Amino acid sequence: MAAPSPRSPLSRPALIATDLDGTLLRGDDTVSARSLAALAAAARAGARHLVVTGRPAPRVRPLLAALGGTGLAVCAQGAQVYDAATATLLWSVRLDRELAETALGKIEAEVGQVHAAADQDGVDGLTLIEAGYRMPHPTLPAVRVERREQLWRAPISKVLLRHDRLSDDELAATARSVVGSLATVTMSGPGTVELQPCGITKATGLALAAEHLGLGRADTIAFGDMPNDIPMFQWAAHGVAMAGAHPELKAVADEVTLSNEDDGVALVLERLFAP
Structure with missing residues (x-):
């Protein structure tokens, strides 16, 4: 072809x-x-x-x-x-952790529970995932945490979101409508809606x-x-x-x-x- x-x-x-x-x-x-x-x-x-x-x-x-x-x-x-x-x-550029938590709360107020992960900043940063979050790429390493607040234990570059019922397009559209200037919302692949620093x-x-x-x-x-x-x-x-x-x-x-x-x-x- x-x-x-x-x-x-x-x-x-x-x-x-x-x-x-x-x-x-x-x-x-x-x-x-x-x-x-x-x-x-x-x-x-x-x-x-x-x-x-x-x-x-x-x-x-x-x-x-x-x-x-x-x-x-x-x-x-x-x-x-x-x-x-x-x-x-x-x-x-780091994503402010308080802004990320606030943005996540606004999204959940609209769509119910989402499952979140966070990429830590730095060349050796970890990817932390909470219960219920599934990595879109099984080959990528991640560390599971027991409580959401543990996602913010170190500086982060972005937050990744998944929803049990909504499609990626639906979740991204809702996130953009409520997050405003708290973060930039992107969709980078199947099962990968993300919050990153505003304007980045x-x-x-x-x-x-x-x-x-x-x-x-x-x-x-x-x-x-x-x-x-x-x-x-x-x-x-x-x-x-x-x-x-x-x-x-x-x-x-x-x-x-x-x-x-x-x-x-x-x-x-x-x-x-x-x-």
């Missing part, structure tokens, strides 16, 4: 920004040989690759090692810019990382699959949605490629960086 043609022409980008889950990663959390080869060819042509993901830095570090990455990564929905070469955070998006982190590299939006192509990638698409010169992407992201994409299982990222890069 051939991928649809792009709606607008694009010359070779200097910066390639890829989401991970549902985009560069296959369902088994691996990157295909074809995708690795396409990224390597782009690197030989002088392009830089940036991972831009909702995963916090500790959950990204092993993947960067597998990718051979020693540069930067935008993590935690843009709240962190991680430098793999030094294993440090160049930039980090993937575009925030991507812009900072690009500036650090001496590059800008006109140099950037972005790949993604979920509504949390919309700000990144709006910032970049060209946005490529995966075949199985959420309709909200497809609506703002410049191009739709094949799925993550069918090497959609590689297909576009092979076209752009053909010898």
Whole structure:
């Protein structure tokens, strides 16, 4: 099956920004040989690759090692810019824990009980989950806590929410309607509605990382699959949605490629960086 043609022409980008889950990663959390080869060819042509993901830095570090990455990564929905070469955070914004607890209370006042998790800040931060919360990716490590207040025992970068009955779209819409300026609400994947610091998006982190590299939006192509990638698409010169992407992201994409299982990222890069 051939991928649809792009709606607008694009010359070779200097910066390639890829989401991970549902985009560069296959369902088994691996990157295909074809995708690795396409990224390597782009690197030989002088392009830089940036991972831009909702995963916090500790959950990204092993993947960067597998990718051979020693540069930067935008993590935690843009709240962190991680430098793999030094294993440090160049930039980090925390979600105020009192605001997070207040926002969670407002959401539960509307929809009843939700199940919550929290990503701690820092390169070694833990993912804490309360009873009833199921990790969307079983391969990701998490520590279960007995009481919700234990989620706030250390600084956090974001809160993750699930509901027993509401769909992700319904939960995200309700959260946005009641949270206001307490936090930014995003939806980053199946079963993954999140609260992050107000005003922070993937575009925030991507812009900072690009500036650090001496590059800008006109140099950037972005790949993604979920509504949390919309700000990144709006910032970049060209946005490529995966075949199985959420309709909200497809609506703002410049191009739709094949799925993550069918090497959609590689297909576009092979076209752009053909010898």
